[in-house]
Amino acid sequence: MNYVVIKCGGSVFEQLPPSFYQNIVDIQKQGEWQPIIVHGGGPLISQLLEQVNVQTTFVNGLRVTTNEVLDVVEMALSGAMNKQIVRHITQSDGAAFGVSGIDGKLLEAVPVEDSDKLGFVGDVKKVNTDIITSIAEQGSVPVISPIGIDAKGQRYNINADMAASAVAQALEAKLCFISDIPGIYQERDGKKEVYHQLNEERIQQLMDEEVIFGGMIPKVQSALHALHQNVLEVSIVNGTDENGLWHFMQGKEVGTRITLDKEMPNV
Structure with missing residues (x-):
């Protein structure tokens, strides 16, 4: 089975049109690609933390996370956000199964290097793919909230x-x-002017020229790291465009595709 992992950040959710969820259902029904959604939920987490008066800070863009903060993070991600996405897919005549990275130790985690400053912020040590493939084989779109768990x-x-x-x-x-x-x-x-295809060498040039800057730098760096770890292709797609995801999956010039190919078309 061919998989496409679709990552949605919390800040873009409110802007997504109904066609986005319909596109996910259509991609799955077409049969060539099995979509998997991994989602964030930063704005909702911040809103809930404020409502329950739990203080939080950031270090290098990552939220300092205590167990008290984690209670709210889990409520926002595995509760509200996860089930909202499942509901949207169901409304588009699809089937989705929401799961947390904790369930079945789907995302086995270890502390990040700066855990003394960041608290319970983790890196993924192992993904238990059997859970994902089992959900997909039952005809559902796996919807994963990014909370991990360790052996203890x-x-x-x-x-x-x-x-x-x-x-x-x-x-x-x-x-x-x-x-x-x-x-x-x-x-x-x-x-x-959108760069529809980029490779590692061209990305480095664009960073040197400061065309790629700010928050886009860690995103493209993580993309390149993923490509060196057997990910087939990494892309950035505007989900707010009507049927943008569908057009992208049909191979049209939508968004930016990043690969390790040496030879690139003129862009």
Whole structure:
């Protein structure tokens, strides 16, 4: 079975049109690719933490996570966000099965290097793919919230990009980051010119030229790391475009595809 891991960040959810979920259902029904969703939920986590008056801070873009914070993270991700996505897919006449990385030790985690500063923030040590393949074989779209667990039962907050990348590596899948931008682009004369295909060498050039900068740098670096770990292709697609995901999966020039190919078309 060919898998495509679709990572959705919490900040883009409210902008996604109904066609996005319909596209996921259609991709699955077509039969060539089995979609898997890994999702974040940062804005909702922040909102809930504020409501219950739990203080939190960030170090290098990662949320400092205590067990008290984890209670709220789990409520937001494995509860509200996960089931909202399952509901949207069901409304699009599809079938989805929501699961946390804790369930069945789907995402086995270890502490990140800066755990003394970050608390219970983890990296994925192992993905138990049997759970994912079992859900897919029953005709459902797996929807995964990125909370991991270690051998002692300690929970860990895992960055959704990293969790999606780990799942894609374990399944040797395609990895698609859903965003609210058209891909990696450069502005010329007030127009966004999208790079539809990029390789490692060209990405490095664009970083040197500061076309790729800020928050896009860790995203493309994690993309390149994933490609070196058996991920077939990494892409950035605008999920807010009507049927954008479907057009991308049909091979049209939508978003940015990143591969390790040496030879690239002129872009």
